[in-house]
Amino acid sequence: MLEIRNLHARIGETEILKGVDLVIPDGQVHAVMGPNGAGKSTLAYVLAGREGYEVTAGEALFNGQDILAMDPEDRAAAGIFLAFQYPVELPGVGNANFLRTALNAIRKKRGEEELDAVAFLKLARAAAKQLAIKEDFLKRNVNVGFSGGEKKRNEMLQMALLRPGLAILDETDSGLDIDALRIVAEGVNALRDGKFSALVITHYQRLLDHIVPDVVHVLANGRIVRSGPAALARELEASGYAGLEAA
Amino acid sequence: MSTTTETAIQELADRKYKYGFTTDIPMEAFPRGLSADIVRLISAKKGEPDWLLAWRLKAYEAWLRMEEPHWARIQHPPIDYQSLYYYAAPAKPAPKSLDEVDPELLKTYEKLGIPLNERAALAGVAVDAVFDSVSVATTFRETLAKAGVIFCPISEAVREHPELVRAYLGSVVPAGDNYFAALNSAVFSDGSFVFVPKGVRCPMELSTYFRINARNTGQFEHTLIIAEEGASVSYLEGCTAPMRDENQLHAAVVELVALDEAKIKYSTVQNWYPGDAEGRGGIYNFVTKRGACRGRNSKISWTQVETGSAITWKYPSCILQGEGSVGEFYSVAVTNHHQQADTGTKMIHIGRNTTSTIVSKGISAGRSNNTYRGLVKILPGAAGARNFTQCDSLLIGNECGAHTVPYIESRNASAKVEHEATTSKIAEDQLFYCRSRGLSEEDAVGLIVNGFCREVLKELPMEFAVEAQKLLAVSLEGSVG
DSSP states (O other): OEEEEEEEEEETTEEEEEEEEEEEOTTOEEEEEOOTTSSHHHHHHHHHTOTTOEEEEEEEEETTEEGGGSOHHHHHHHTEEEEOSSOOOEEEEEHHHHHHHHHHHHHHHTTOOOOOHHHHHHHHHHHHHHTTOOTHHHHSEETTTOOHHHHHHHHHHHHHHHOOSEEEEESTTTTOOHHHHHHHHHHHHHHOSSSOEEEEEOSOSHHHHHSOOSEEEEEETTEEEEEEOTHHHHHHHHHOSTTGGGO | OOHHHHHHHHHHHTOOOTTOOOOOOOEEEOOSSOOHHHHHHHHHHTTOOHHHHHHHHHHHHHHHHOOOOOOSSOOOOOOOGGGSBSOEEESSOOOSSGGGSOHHHHHHHHHTTOOOSTTTSOTTEEEEEEETTEEEEEOSHHHHHHTTOEEEEHHHHHHHOHHHHHHHTTSSSOTTSSHHHHHHHHHOOBOEEEEEOTTOBOSSEEEEEEEOOSTTBOBOBEEEEEEOTTOEEEEEEEEEOOOOSSEEEEOOEEEEEEOTTOEEEEEEEEOOOOOOTTSOSEEEEEEEEEEEEOSTTOEEEEEEEEOOOSEEEEOOEEEEOSTTOEEEEEEEEEEOTTOEEEEEEEEEEOSTTOEEEEEEEEEEOTTOEEEEEEEEEEOTTOTTOEEEEEEEEEEOSSSOEEEEEEEEEEOOTTOEEEEEEEEEEOOHHHHHHHHTTTOOHHHHHHHHHHHHTHHHHTTSOHHHHHHHHHHHHHHTTTOOO
C-alpha cells in the first residue's frame, strides 16, 4: 500500500507539490490527471527518488516503509518501478545485460538467488513474447535508436521482468499510437493480481479505456483537488480542467 | 550531484590498489646511476656478444646527446636519472626450469592471479614472467616449440638465436629513435622474444607479465615479436607494481615485424601502480611501441586498456609499408585522481591500399588529465590509403580534463581520411535511470563506462576481456561526482 500524506516538494526555490494526499491500497490502479505544470511528473520523480527534488514536508510510505529516506536503488528493491516518460539511452550497453544486471541487483537486495545467463534469457524471452516484443530487442543497446513506441515497450518489458509491487507510469502513453498503447495497457493489466498496484499519470482519457482505474485523481497546482471513479476521467475529457483549481 | 554521492565517492576512492604488495627476496642490483660502465656491466652480466654491446653503447651515446621530451600534455618534477638503479634481479642464478623458480616468486605471481605452474595455468595461455630486470619463468615452452614457435626471454634469444635477434632488433625502433627508446636500448635487461615461423598459427595466446618490485629501480624491457610469411600470433601483456611513495620509471620498447600475410595482435592491460589519491607515487610509463607491416596484406593490431600509472606516455604505432597492409589501434585509457595520460597512435601509410582504424576511448575522472594524441600520415606512394579515426572522451566530474590532438598529413590525393570525435559526460538521467532499476551508483557507472568502451573491449582476447571490464570498474570506483 502506498500512503502519501501532505507531501510538499520543490525544485530550487519553486514549490511544486503543495500538500499531496493520496492512498493506493494493494491491488488498485489509480490514475492521476491534470493540466500541464500541475506537478504530475514531479510526484513521480519524488516517489522514485530523483536528485534535485527537495521534500520540504510530508511523508510517503510504501508497505509501511518510509521511501523518501531511501536511495533510488533501494526503492526499486522495495518494489517501486517508474516507467519513464522519456526512457534514457545507454550506448554500448546491451538490453539483456542491462535487464539481467538490474534484476540480479534487485534479487540480491531481496536476499534471492541471482539468475545465470541461461535462466535469465529464458525468463526474458517469455516476457518479451507476452508483450509481442521481438527477440532482437534484447540484443540491442538500451533504448539506442529505438522509436518512441519501442522505448515504451522496453519500459513494459523491464516492468514485467522486475515485477514491482507498485508501478508509476509517467505519461507512458504520450506519443504512442493505438497499438503501442494497447501493449502498455496489457503490460500493466497482466500484472494485476490483487496485490500489484499502479499510479498511472496521464493527460488523456484514452489510456484509461485500456487500463481501467479504480480511482481517478485530479492534480492541479500541486494538490489533489478532486477524486472519483473511472467515469471522472471521461467527464474531464469533456469539460477540461478549467475551474478545478478552485474546487 | 548530491553530497551523499560525493561522500560515497570519497570512501571508494580511498580503497587500496590490490596489487600493491612487495616481495621480499634477496636481490642483486648494480650501483645507482647510468654510465658507459653500467651499460658494459649489464651486457657482461648477460654474456652478450660484442655487436650487442656496441649497439647499447651507441644508444647510450645518442641518449647523452638527447633531451627529455616535453611536448606531451604531462607534468612531472625532473627525473634524476643518476639516482635510479638500472639493474635489479633476484640474486639466485636464473632457473633452468619451472621447478627451480624461487617459491617466493611463484607465490608472488599466484597472488597476482598468474599461476606459473602449467597445471594451474590458464588453459591456452603461455606466460613469460618478468620480475624487475629479468625473466623468471616462461611456461608452455615445449608445447610451443613443437609448433616451431620460439617464446623466451630476449636475453636467452640473444644467446640461442643471435642471428634472428641481430636481424630484427632495432629495425623498427632504432636505438636513437627517441629519448626513452635510446635509454631503453642502452640498458634493457630483459623482455620477451617471439618468433613465429612461416605459415604457423601460434597455437596458444602468448603473454608476458611484468612486475616491478625493487625500490628506485627502473624497468626497461625490450620485446621483439616477429611473424614470418602467413604466420599469426596473439600476445598479451599485463603489468603491476607495489605501492610506493616515490615515482618509478618504466621505459619499455616493443618492436613488431609482420611479413607477407602475417598477423600480429598485441594487447595490453596496463595496471601499474597509479599513485595514491593525492598523486603521490606511481609509475612513469614512458613506452615506445611500434609495429612494421613489412609484407603484403600483413596486419598489426594494437589493443590497450590503460588504467594504471601516474603518467602514461605511449603511442603504439604502425608503419604500413606492405601493399594492402592493415593497422589497428583500439584504446581505452582511464585516468582518475591525479593521473595523467597522453596516449594515442601513429599510422604511417607508405604502401598502396593500406588501411588503418583508430578507436580511442578516453575516460577522465577526479582531477586527472587524459589526452589522445594521434598522427595519420599518408605518404605520396600510398595511393588508395584509408583511415578511420574515432576518438570519444567521457568525463566524470567537473575537475578533470579530456583533450584530443589529432594530426593528419596526407600527401596523396586518392587517400581517404575520416576523423570523428565526441566528448560526453555521464548524464545524471542515465545514472538515475539505472538506479531506478535497482543498480547501485557504482554499478551504474561501471555499466555505462563499459558500454562506452565496448568497441575496444571486444577486441581483447576472451580470457582477458572480463578481467579488463572488472579493472575498469575498479579504476573508476569512487569517481562519480
